[in-house]
Amino acid sequence: xxxxxxxxxxxxxxxxxxxxxxxxxxxxxxxxxxxxxxxxxxxxxxxxxxxxxxxxxxxxxxxxxxxxxxxxxxxxxxxxxxxxxxxxxxxxxxxxxxxxxxxxxxxxxxxxxxxxxxxxxxxxxxxxxxxxxxxxxxxxxxxxxxxxxxxxxxxxxxxxxxxxxx
Amino acid sequence: xxxxxxxxxxxxxxxxxxxxxxxxxxxxxxxxxxxxxxxxxxxxxxxxxxxxxxxxxxxxxxxxxxxxxxxxxxxxxxxxxxxxxxxxxxxxxxxxxxxxxxxxxxxxx
Numbered sequence: 596x597x598x599x600x601x602x603x604x605x606x607x608x609x610x611x612x613x614x615x616x617x618x619x620x621x622x623x624x625x626x627x628x629x630x631x632x633x634x635x636x637x638x639x640x641x642x643x644x645x646x647x648x649x650x651x652x653x654x655x656x657x658x659x660x661x662x663x664x665x666x667x668x669x670x671x672x673x674x675x676x677x678x679x680x681x682x683x684x685x686x687x688x689x690x691x692x693x694x695x696x697x698x699x700x701x702x703x704x705x706x707x708x709x710x711x712x713x714x715x716x717x718x719x720x721x722x723x724x725x726x727x728x729x730x731x732x733x734x735x736x737x738x739x740x741x742x743x744x745x746x747x748x749x750x751x752x753x754x755x756x757x758x759x760x761x
Numbered sequence: 762x763x764x765x766x767x768x769x770x771x772x773x774x775x776x777x778x779x780x781x782x783x784x785x786x787x788x789x790x791x792x793x794x795x796x797x798x799x800x801x802x803x804x805x806x807x808x809x810x811x812x813x814x815x816x817x818x819x820x821x822x823x824x825x826x827x828x829x830x831x832x833x834x835x836x837x838x839x840x841x842x843x844x845x846x847x848x849x850x851x852x853x854x855x856x857x858x859x860x861x862x863x864x865x866x867x868x869x870x
Contacts, residue, residue: 674776678815685851709855716817721777 639757642695646749649687653742656680667727674721681712699752707745714738762805763798768812778823787823809846825856826863836864
């Protein structure tokens, strides 16, 4: 059975140790919060870079499609570049919507991609008897609209997940 | 079940709508591979879309929506018979969208 002297000893220990333990616990809380904030900042930065890259590829696709559709002499080389670009955009979009921005909804991304790919590689794409289109042709205008919708979708998703600091 | 791999049985570079557009057109794929299988058996057909250098919408529309437009198949017949393998995820919904649009056009006359 502990005697009164032991109890006094324990209280003395507690008086000495408790402040140190509280300081260590405080450090741990601050460290965890900082680690969480740093991780969030890294994820935000990574996501921003991915969205910027996607937007760059979408702009590249638009330029390549203008080049291809307004000049009927452009052949297999340009159409292949368009297919490679659309496939890269598809891959990046699906990675973003499945891993980073699940809040934007997979079906919206799928619909956006289908519209984009239909506009970029539909109609007389890879056709031997295609004629040069005007730059305000319906097919190109649909491509620009699909591009804008897809960018808006990802930008909205990004700012919903990481609102700008006021 | 019958299986077709577009890359292995047709071409890794499917492109174009009609044979004038090139040797690996959607029409040639439809007429030489798909239609004989659909007409020659009641089996399900599994079509592997992987391992090609992408698809143009023009190829997919001609190959699959053409089954309704040119060969007289119905949306229900195709839904019962055709399955896809598509690890790129997007081409299968594209194909069904084109088939459904063609079916709607046919219904509207």
